[in-house]
Amino acid sequence: MNKKLIIDPCAHCGKSTAFGYGKFVNRIGYDDGWACAECSGYECNSCGKDIYLDEEVRDKDLLDYHPECLSQELWHEDYLEEETV
Numbered sequence: 679m680n681k682k683l684i685i686d687p688c689a690h691c692g693k694s695t696a697f698g699y700g701k702f703v704n705r706i707g708y709d710d711g712w713a714c715a716e717c718s719g720y721e722c723n724s725c726g727k728d729i730y731l732d733e734e735v736r737d738k739d740l741l742d743y744h745p746e747c748l749s750q751e752l753w754h755e756d757y758l759e760e761e762t763v
Contacts (some may be wrong), residue, residue: 690717704731722747 685696686705695705695712704715715731722729724747734742 686712688712688714688717690714706731724748 684692684694685699686694688695688701688705689708689711690713693699693701693714695701695714701714701716705712706715706718707713708718716728719729719731720734720742721727722734722744723741724743727744729742729744733744735745735748736742737748
């Protein structure tokens with residue numbers, strides 16, 4: 679049996695975050711190891727799908743959404759309030 683050596687595995691999915699495996703640049707320190715960016719995002723409060731790291735939009739209640747899941751009216755209201763404060 680030929681098992682593939684996994685170096686610096688993601689704490690969530692177990693895939694390698696080592697240089698040359700495609701996840702090195704976006705990996706994040708997690709506990710005593712690493713986490714890949716795909717596993718380090720949030721779950722959308724509207725559709726339930728994962729949101730890629732740093733692509734979430736939060737409403738005034740700090741709930742996380744995909745930009746396309748948050749209604750345009752609510753998005754516009756929330757960010758106008760934040761900018762004018």
